[in-house]
Amino acid sequence: MRAAIVGSTGYGGVELIRLLQAHPYVDITSVISSSSAGAPIADGYPHLSEIRTDALDAVDVALMKEKADVVFLATPHGVAAKLVPQLLEAGLKVIDLSGDFRLRSAAEYEAWYKHAPADEAYLAKAVYGLCEVYGDRVHGADFISNPGCYPTATLLGLIPAVAAGWIDPATIIVDAKSGVSGAGRGVSLGVHYSEVNENLSAYKVNRHQHIPEIEQTLSDVAGSKIVTTFTTHLVPMTRGIMSTIYASVMGGAGARSEADFIALYRDYYKGRRFVRIRPQGKLPATKEVWGSNYCDIGLAVDARTGRVTIVSVIDNLVKGAAGQAIQNLNLMMGWDETTGLQFVPAYP
Amino acid sequence: MRAAIVGSTGYGGVELIRLLQAHPYVDITSVISSSSAGAPIADGYPHLSEIRTDALDAVDVALMKEKADVVFLATPHGVAAKLVPQLLEAGLKVIDLSGDFRLRSAAEYEAWYKHAPADEAYLAKAVYGLCEVYGDRVHGADFISNPGCYPTATLLGLIPAVAAGWIDPATIIVDAKSGVSGAGRGVSLGVHYSEVNENLSAYKVNRHQHIPEIEQTLSDVAGSKIVTTFTTHLVPMTRGIMSTIYASVMGGAGARSEADFIALYRDYYKGRRFVRIRPQGKLPATKEVWGSNYCDIGLAVDARTGRVTIVSVIDNLVKGAAGQAIQNLNLMMGWDETTGLQFVPAYP
Amino acid sequence: MRAAIVGSTGYGGVELIRLLQAHPYVDITSVISSSSAGAPIADGYPHLSEIRTDALDAVDVALMKEKADVVFLATPHGVAAKLVPQLLEAGLKVIDLSGDFRLRSAAEYEAWYKHAPADEAYLAKAVYGLCEVYGDRVHGADFISNPGCYPTATLLGLIPAVAAGWIDPATIIVDAKSGVSGAGRGVSLGVHYSEVNENLSAYKVNRHQHIPEIEQTLSDVAGSKIVTTFTTHLVPMTRGIMSTIYASVMGGAGARSEADFIALYRDYYKGRRFVRIRPQGKLPATKEVWGSNYCDIGLAVDARTGRVTIVSVIDNLVKGAAGQAIQNLNLMMGWDETTGLQFVPAYP
Amino acid sequence: MRAAIVGSTGYGGVELIRLLQAHPYVDITSVISSSSAGAPIADGYPHLSEIRTDALDAVDVALMKEKADVVFLATPHGVAAKLVPQLLEAGLKVIDLSGDFRLRSAAEYEAWYKHAPADEAYLAKAVYGLCEVYGDRVHGADFISNPGCYPTATLLGLIPAVAAGWIDPATIIVDAKSGVSGAGRGVSLGVHYSEVNENLSAYKVNRHQHIPEIEQTLSDVAGSKIVTTFTTHLVPMTRGIMSTIYASVMGGAGARSEADFIALYRDYYKGRRFVRIRPQGKLPATKEVWGSNYCDIGLAVDARTGRVTIVSVIDNLVKGAAGQAIQNLNLMMGWDETTGLQFVPAYP
Secondary structure: OEEEEEOOOOHHHHHHHHHHOOOOOOEEEEEEOOOOOOOEHHHHOHHHOOOOOOEOEOOOHHHHHHHOOEEEEOOOOOHHHHHHHHHHHOOOEEEEOOOOOOOOOHHHHHHHHOOOOOOHHHHHHOEEOOHHHHHHHHOOOOEEEOOOHHHHHHHHHHHHHHHHOOEOHHHOEEEEEEOHHHHOOOOOHHHEHHHHOOOOEEEOOOOOOHHHHHHHHHHHHHOOOOOOEEEEEEOOOOOOEEEEEEEEEOOOOOOOOHHHHHHHHHHHOOOOOOEEEOOOOOOOOHHHHOOOOOEEEEEEEEOOOOEEEEEEEEOOOHHHHHHHHHHHHHHHHOOOOOOOOOOOOOOO | OEEEEEOOOOHHHHHHHHHHOOOOOOEEEEEEOOOOOOOEHHHHOHHHOOOOOOEOEOOOHHHHHHHOOEEEEOOOOOHHHHHHHHHHHOOOEEEEOOOOOOOOOHHHHHHHHOOOOOOHHHHHHOEEOOHHHHHHHHOOOOEEEOOOHHHHHHHHHHHHHHHHOOEOHHHOEEEEEEOHHHHOOOOOHHHEHHHHOOOOEEEOOOOOOHHHHHHHHHHHHHOOOOOOEEEEEEOOOOOOEEEEEEEEEOOOOOOOOHHHHHHHHHHHOOOOOOEEEOOOOOOOOHHHHOOOOOEEEEEEEEOOOOEEEEEEEEOOOHHHHHHHHHHHHHHHHOOOOOOOOOOOOOOO | OEEEEEOOOOHHHHHHHHHHOOOOOOEEEEEEOOOOOOOEHHHHOHHHOOOOOOEOEOOOHHHHHHHOOEEEEOOOOOHHHHHHHHHHHOOOEEEEOOOOOOOOOHHHHHHHHOOOOOOHHHHHHOEEOOHHHHHHHHOOOOEEEOOOHHHHHHHHHHHHHHHHOOEOHHHOEEEEEEOHHHHOOOOOHHHEHHHHOOOOEEEOOOOOOHHHHHHHHHHHHHOOOOOOEEEEEEOOOOOOEEEEEEEEEOOOOOOOOHHHHHHHHHHHOOOOOOEEEOOOOOOOOHHHHOOOOOEEEEEEEEOOOOEEEEEEEEOOOHHHHHHHHHHHHHHHHOOOOOOOOOOOOOOO | OEEEEEOOOOHHHHHHHHHHOOOOOOEEEEEEOOOOOOOEHHHHOHHHOOOOOOEOEOOOHHHHHHHOOEEEEOOOOOHHHHHHHHHHHOOOEEEEOOOOOOOOOHHHHHHHHOOOOOOHHHHHHOEEOOHHHHHHHHOOOOEEEOOOHHHHHHHHHHHHHHHHOOEOHHHOEEEEEEOHHHHOOOOOHHHEHHHHOOOOEEEOOOOOOHHHHHHHHHHHHHOOOOOOEEEEEEOOOOOOEEEEEEEEEOOOOOOOOHHHHHHHHHHHOOOOOOEEEOOOOOOOOHHHHOOOOOEEEEEEEEOOOOEEEEEEEEOOOHHHHHHHHHHHHHHHHOOOOOOOOOOOOOOO
């Protein structure tokens, strides 16, 4: 299968290249960049020297149609909204890693993204590709909206408990933390090494655009509108997301033990290789999934407070972006979802 | 005033040295270590070369009585429990940076610390030195129990709202994060650079010994028993603690605005130089207090969820240990509480 | 082919597991540890959860003979010296990642390693597996001594120039820098996060045990005894080695241009996929090879001083340990040397 | 004494504020910025909240004359060249932290800085403020050119040996490493956290503008033209410079022992509090001077190669910039050079 990557000079795009190079059924036939078209990609990314020697293509739908069967969009907000209709029209399969097609409501997109939304007709066509939950819908689809990094870690950590009705949805609080690569390669004071190193900060409190994405899916799962408190922090590391999630156990801590929760989660994710539930008394750390497509989850129930604490970790560039995008491609095509993605996390 | 420091080879002890070297009224007359007595302190801490050329004294109460007026204890759990009675007996003033005298209940100490508690008679003598809250009790006292690092950040962030009855105490959730120096200088896999760097982990969930310390003071302030969810995370940085605190606003978000909360906090801490309340829309980062005795606090109210989010940051070795200990000494002696502590945070 | 890994709980061993899991012709049939035999490897390395579920075997030659065809030794100094004779006797192929068989002279080993050397008969059997230089000797061999991390970066950076006689061997100075994982997983103050983070230090100056290894090979290549200045530094990062190498150009800077040197190196490494020579004006950074088996080299000639500066980078755990070991296995077996090793560096 | 700081929003400027706040004889009366005039400085630097509440002044010589006695220039290349003549004309004392007046030769400045040089008449007026070497010239001077960060570490590490004729000047090689703050607060891909973290790179090889500054002073000291190889590396840390310096010992290693070198250096810096020479067998690490004005130096002589290795470390923002500038002010005014600068390094 021939793949084109739009936005190849961003961190999401370059991670797609890293992963797809190892995929047995996919050839990258076009690496595309609006800003650096014509230049060899190794100019900006010397780690790709002698691995990718081709020059970057410009953003050109006709060329993509000629060169590729599937297009990955790893582009800033607003680009996919414009490109997707043309690509689908051209008969290409599309996997969009941006946020443009994640919210079903154009109004909500505009409210949170402060940006013009995509055409509603196309919003309706997008399949939200949270693989372990909506894999059936992805199978055979032509157009996938790949989930955000925070939503992936958070939703995989919450859905089994919400679906089972074991936690009170009104009490959900998500304290999320991310490495810096989530902010992309663009330069700003906020990603300046001297400002981020040996520092920890909270940002976009109550205003992060991933909030409606999380709430939309949780509400679907619960069958009623769920509102959550969701806070994001910038941690001095490059990769990794941890969502530490708090909620009150329905019926109190006596109703469901830690072992019950672990069994529930293992059952929910049975057969899904990329979600690993830690045994009782153990919680995952971000480095334990570094560079891989795993989402690792641990759970602790506190008898004193009646709350469950759920810790869910991913590599934001893999399971939170490029890895899940390829997992979606595998599911679209009917291949085993782990094809080309069985990287062991790089530790230490 | 002559000061002795027991535990001079730990991070808390060596930070006391850094800060006291700049104090106009205090001379360090004895640096004490049980493990390295006889050796020059600069052997283990070359940054003190030519600054402190004296050799480490052994732990010897008679010698302390001879050399010092006040003794700082920066020792592991259990040491102060034994030493404090002898030191007080000898007529020395004591500031204990360990956890041995923070909990009034010996039983609770034993339950959380898994260690034999101090004598109850001496537990009753200890004044809990959270300076901005209990400064009046510290004034003229002879024996101070210096608060823990997490409790300092968390309590300073919570007390004005709890005291005012503006938040529902049953809903308090504290997601705390710390740099690695909080674990001390002892070696273990948990502080190995290759394990901690580019990693984020949660630890001691629902089991941290600072939980009863936080609840004891919050309950005092509220006038009723408060139980909290408190989670600690290890962040790949050396210094800094952030407590991100969540609670439901009494009467809902409509009852109290962000501006109300900020005004409440500014009023509560009026005249206290070491607590700085950020203006609306701003939250503090740990590096903004690095190396200093400040506790910086920011607040955000979310109309959607009816919750307030409070971000409180300190340098765990300064306001969370050595700095607050010296602030306590200043208050004990009736000096201005900022004496010798007016360091500008080191940024970047 | 069935492989056993002795020392599976060290960083070298666990990196062998990561890489061999992706090798098409090799099955790991025994993970071995003297300290943790009987325990599942994921107990100490949760990133391997559900990837390796087998328990660690004890160190037992008969068992290795039964279970494996090739044994990788990723053990501390002195262990391989004792094990290798038994393993070879048992008819197993052996790749030793320790320093026990790198020096031909037992006396020199003892002088630098401060340790009893291996039996000289077995020292003579070892093939020094610097793949790009001695690949021919590796082909068909049964027993490989895998080069050290610093020697790999340094020798690959120096050999083309030394072999060509383009630099004055008496002037070689190597300023080497390493991430912390090179020190292994053992705990000590020297690898404590709070001591290493935001810090840079030099260590073992003029005393590093890799000095005789570098000099032995350079002397072989030059045909005369070469003595070098070699300094090692500890850098606050987990992975990566950079050797910055200085030498006077024979005949002065006028004799050989930067372009000449680059052409020389490209020619020397023609057809060797894992050495990449940067174009003129570009020097490699350690992150450009992170997680991969590449050694990237850049060269600069200074007309003012008549010196060439050579920058050579590797991932110390891959090309400097586990990756080159597998490359050696590939060469031993007559497989393409890149088999199972074509990882794209993880960037960022 | 009233001080104005031009360039208060850069890292050098903000470090001057941190240090001068603790100076007993100096008041900061004007913080000046061309880019942010009118705004409170704490807007861009929240760590200064409630410490500096004044607004930034514009760059206005008349205003400086009115408000200040001494002006510190912490500005980009080219600004001081224009401002200094006006400031001196106005009768102000000036300490310039930029490179504009460090080279006596306007032609050399232009060749290395690629920038128009300052007026030669004013170049001739500048006293090069390397305090421990040229303190006598600084005393009573009105206009100081503060040395660069790399030259400070390198020159203090080399001058005693060069002055004594103990090393061969033709063999000097300096392998220098710096934290990221040396690049300033401006944003670029080169200081992006995700690019710098877990990475090590060499830059400006043979082209760094500090090369002629180092050679100018070394040549003065030696009495003959000295040319050096000088390489700079970017290390993933915020503060700290290490120069690892190599040179052949005159007469060979037998001529001068390690103890001889240490004695020579201790003698040269006798009475100078800010240079600390490590005892034999010890080398300094950058963190041992973090946040302080110390330059720590260690020396190792290698009998095998006949070379001495000198390791010299500073905090680039203190001894390499703001701290030495204040030390220069102290010397200009006839105050003790340590006034207001006796900070203990912050460790860990």
